[in-house]
Amino acid sequence: GESVGLHLPTLSVQEGDNSIINCAYSNSASDYFIWYKQESGKGPQFIIDIRSNMDKRQGQRVTVLLNKTVKHLSLQIAATQPGDSAVYFCAENQGYSSASKIIFGSGTRLSIRP
Amino acid sequence: GAVVSQHPSWVICKSGTSVKIECRSLDFQATTMFWYRQFPKQSLMLMATSNEGSKATYEQGVEKDKFLINHASLTLSTLTVTSAHPEDSSFYICSASPLNQPQHFGDGTRLSIL
Numbered sequence: 534g535e536s537v538g539l540h541l542p543t544l545s546v547q548e549g550d551n552s553i554i555n556c557a558y559s560n561s562a563s564d565y566f567i568w569y570k571q572e573s574g575k576g577p578q579f580i581i582d583i584r585s586n587m588d589k590r591q592g593q594r595v596t597v598l599l600n601k602t603v604k605h606l607s608l609q610i611a612a613t614q615p616g617d618s619a620v621y622f623c624a625e626n627q628g629y630s631s632a633s634k635i636i637f638g639s640g641t642r643l644s645i646r647p
Numbered sequence: 648g649a650v651v652s653q654h655p656s657w658v659i660c661k662s663g664t665s666v667k668i669e670c671r672s673l674d675f676q677a678t679t680m681f682w683y684r685q686f687p688k689q690s691l692m693l694m695a696t697s698n699e700g701s702k703a704t705y706e707q708g709v710e711k712d713k714f715l716i717n718h719a720s721l722t723l724s725t726l727t728v729t730s731a732h733p734e735d736s737s738f739y740i741c742s743a744s745p746l747n748q749p750q751h752f753g754d755g756t757r758l759s760i761l
Contacts, residue, residue: 567749567750569752574754574755574757575754575755576651576653576740576742576752576753576754576755577691577740577752578752579749579750579751582749622690622691626749626750630744632677632678632679632744634681634693634696635681635693635742635750636693637683637690637691637692637693638690639689639690640689640690
């Protein structure tokens with residue numbers, strides 16, 4: 534079965550608030566995780582990634598946290614905007630190389646309230 | 648940036664026909680590409696790994712004679728759904744990785760079998 538999963542299928546956030554999307558994984562040997570955003574009718578779009586030698590990584594308005602002890606990672610989106618509405622997937626890269634296959638979690642749909 | 652292109656973006660065909668979907672890496676070479684299938688409101692499920700110049704590697708439960716993959720050049724992989732039936736209707740997505748970069752995904756092909 535899948536080694537990556539999500540706690541909640543949907544998340545509704547007030548515009549301007551921060552969003553936190555959670556993800557659990559089961560394989561303690563996993564060492565490379567990626568967050569993707571998928572808008573309706575499109576392919577997944579890379580947001581941010583993190584390797585197991587880090588516990589935090591920041592991008593533009595996004596932060597990924599990795600807790601290897603409890604095998605959990607999260608994606609934080611600051612000042613959520615209407616354009617952030619999408620389905621967010623955490624994914625495990627099954628190998629050290631970026632050319633390795635990726636296994637997706639079940640996804641969280643983020644909706645923004647005006 | 649790196650772009651992965653799929654064609655066609657949408658196709659409708661009669662049951663029993665075969666359909667070919669193309670995946671191209673537009674500004675980089677890819678010895679490995681990946682094919683995914685996504686049903687409505689579900690996650691992406693990896694179908695197979697397409698290897699340039701050699702046979703594809705299929706995930707467990709995916710029929711290799713049903714889903715033919717050809718990776719004849721470093722920028723093109725094709726997926727042919729043979730003798731398609733309504734249950735094959737889905738969103739098919741490919742991905743490829745430029746050197747030392749995360750996987751980039753195409754915008755998918757929506758296949759509808761009547």
